[in-house]
Amino acid sequence: MKKIKLLSFDLDDTLWLSKPVIQHAEQIFYAHLTDVAPALVNRFNPDSLRAHRLDFLSRHPALKHQISQWRIKSLTEALELSGYKEQSAVIALDAFEVFLKARQQITLLPHCKEVIAQLSEHYILISLTNGNADLSQHSISQYFTASYQAEQVNAAKPSPALFLKALAIVGCKPDEAIHIGDHIVDDISGAKALGLFAIQACLKPDSPAPHALADEHFYDWRDLPSKIQQLSLR
Ligand SMILES: [Mg+2]
Missing domain, CATH: 1.20.120.1600 (Four Helix Bundle (Hemerythrin (Met), subunit A))
Structure with missing residues (x-):
């Protein structure tokens, strides 16, 4: 397993x-x-x-x-x-x-915080953003081991730099990692190209349809843990 x-x-x-x-x-x-x-x-x-x-x-x-x-x-x-x-x-x-x-004045999606807290008990969590949101300004950052922005590595997803940074911190192989994000190219295709699993977040009203490249997708944060579980068993 x-x-x-x-x-x-x-x-x-x-x-x-x-x-x-x-x-x-x-x-x-x-x-x-x-x-x-x-x-x-x-x-x-x-x-x-x-x-x-x-x-x-x-x-x-x-x-x-x-x-x-x-x-x-x-x-x-x-x-x-x-x-x-x-x-x-x-x-x-x-x-x-x-x-x-x-x-930085963000409103977490429903159930995001409780699920992140729960996941942090079993996995190492790292945030990877192409934007300039600063997770350290939010209480949810307590559940994350590290947070990186594209400007820190001068390369945005789907480039490998941010994904490699996360893998290096944990010292794990790509197939021991799952990337979770909404963007088909930046998140799903970027993660898959490196050999990570990818779960597509379909959470905004105009989300693109689940993409064939994504290993799983979710519409509600409460469904994410079981999707992760399914990939762990593959
Ligand atoms: Mg995004």
């Missing part, structure tokens, strides 16, 4: 729904800019500021996996375009801190 040792978890749209979190954080971010940088708000509405951020990335592709630096540097440029000069970097950094703080 195969023994599963490691459970790695995606965060956004797996432990909580990300859309309301990001929408709220974007609103707080723009409201802050309205207060501190009115000339920027005159030049960019929320949509055009977002379009500028995407355009900035197309001109600075090296920032692709550095989403915090991407937001700070693109805002610095938008501020300069709006007439702010040497203060632009400071205003951008402050505004980013406002965004980041709001971005």
Whole structure:
């Protein structure tokens, strides 16, 4: 019998729904800019500021996996375009801190916490996110041995770097690990390519249908332990 040792978890749209979190954080971010940088708000509405951020990335592709630096540097440029000069970097950094703080205001999906607590008694849990959610700011982090963000390894899932980091910490083989996440490419295909098991989280209203690559899938956190159990017995 195969023994599963490691459970790695995606965060956004797996432990909580990300859309309301990001929408709220974007609103707080723009409201802050309205207060501190009115000339920027005159030049960019929320949509055009977002379009500028995407355009900035197309001109600075090296920032692709550095989403915090991407937001700070693109805002610095938008501020300069709006007439702010040497203060632009400071205003951008402050505004980013406002965004980041709001971005941590997550609401765990129903039954997530109790199931995570239960799983932590049997497995090592590690979170792997492409986003900039900071699990250490939440009480649920007590159940996780480690948490990694793509910007720490400069490579986002589906690249192997984050998965390899988790396997290395536990010192286990890929087939002793299960990755749990919502994204078909980043989570399911990324984990499977390395030989981990993958369980697809189908938790948001517009979740894609269960994918053939996924070993299991779940619609409710209460169903996850039995899915893990089934894979352990394979
Ligand atoms: Mg996700």
